[in-house]
Amino acid sequence: MRTGGRTATFTLDDVIAAGVRIGLVELSMQSVADALGVTTAAIYRHVRSRSALESLVGEAILAELHLVDDPAEPxxxxxxxxxxxxxxxxxxxxxxxxxxxxxxxxxxxxxxxxxxxxxxxxxxxxxxxxxxxxxxxxxxxxxxxxxxxxxxxxxxxxxxxxxxxxxxxxxxxxxxxxxxxxxxxxxxxxxxxxxxxxxxxxxxxxxxxxxxxxxxxx
Known part of the structure; x- marks a missing residue:
């Protein structure tokens, strides 16, 4: 997002959070840039490729999965x-x-x-x-x-x-x-x-x- 002629700052965590909100189906460098109100070039300064972005977002999503195991279950x-x-x-x-x-x-x-x-x-x-x-x-x-x-x-x-x-x-x-x-x-x-x-x-x-x-x- 640009205000007063200056580019808003954002972090890699902001990129990942935006990607999680967008979801893996619609995920792209452009969709994340649009969500953060910045250019795709700005996203590339944090993430080197679409594949790397997918891995970061995918791993963040999988972090929400907590498998449950009952040791007594056959x-x-x-x-x-x-x-x-x-x-x-x-x-x-x-x-x-x-x-x-x-x-x-x-x-x-x-x-x-x-x-x-x-x-x-x-x-x-x-x-x-x-x-x-x-x-x-x-x-x-x-x-x-x-x-x-x-x-x-x-x-x-x-x-x-x-x-x-x-x-x-x-x-x-x-x-x-x-x-x-x-x-x-x-x-x-x-x-x-x-x-x-x-x-x-x-x-x-x-x-x-x-x-x-x-x-x-x-």
């Missing part, structure tokens, strides 16, 4: 609960799931979350390496499912959805298949998929067991 419910916490947090913060999907961890907030989950699995009999493999597999599945859910929600009411439904309606087999699927919510489906995923992963990588050595097993 392994599979714990893993599904961990996935559910990721889903709920990222659904409320558009762009966050895709941020995590592209590269994770990028900074201290991501490292803190990964360390938390490694510690939680350590209480359930996993060494750090196995805990990293297991938690990463669950997180990858959860985040991927959440990104897909957000993309589908963004298409609701669009011609693309009407075209897809019309195409399905033209298949007798698909009509029979969909008629046999019980009513369910996106969360119901998420829990179903993540429960099956967790059960399969635990069967392949049980507490105290070695990490499978073959590429096919991984």
């Amino acid at each position: 392994l599979v419910p714990h893993l599904v609960g961990f996935a559910g916490q990721l889903r709920r947090f990222t659904l409320e913060r558009p762009g966050c799931a895709r941020y995590m999907q592209r590269l994770f961890p990028r900074g201290q907030s991501g490292i803190r979350l990964l360390e938390h989950q490694i510690t939680a699995l350590g209480r359930r009999g996993y060494d750090p390496a196995a805990a990293t493999v297991l938690s990463s597999a669950i997180a990858t599945t959860a985040i991927g499912a959440t990104v897909a859910e957000q993309d589908r929600a963004a298409l609701l009411g669009s011609p693309a959805v009407d075209e897809a439904l019309a195409a399905m309606a033209g298949s007798e087999l698909l009509r029979q298949a969909t008629a046999g699927i019980p009513q369910h919510t996106p969360e119901d489906y998420f829990v179903f998929v993540l429960t099956a995923t967790a059960e399969g992963l635990v069967a392949k990588l049980p507490p105290g067991g070695p990490i499978p050595e073959s590429r096919a097993a991984l």
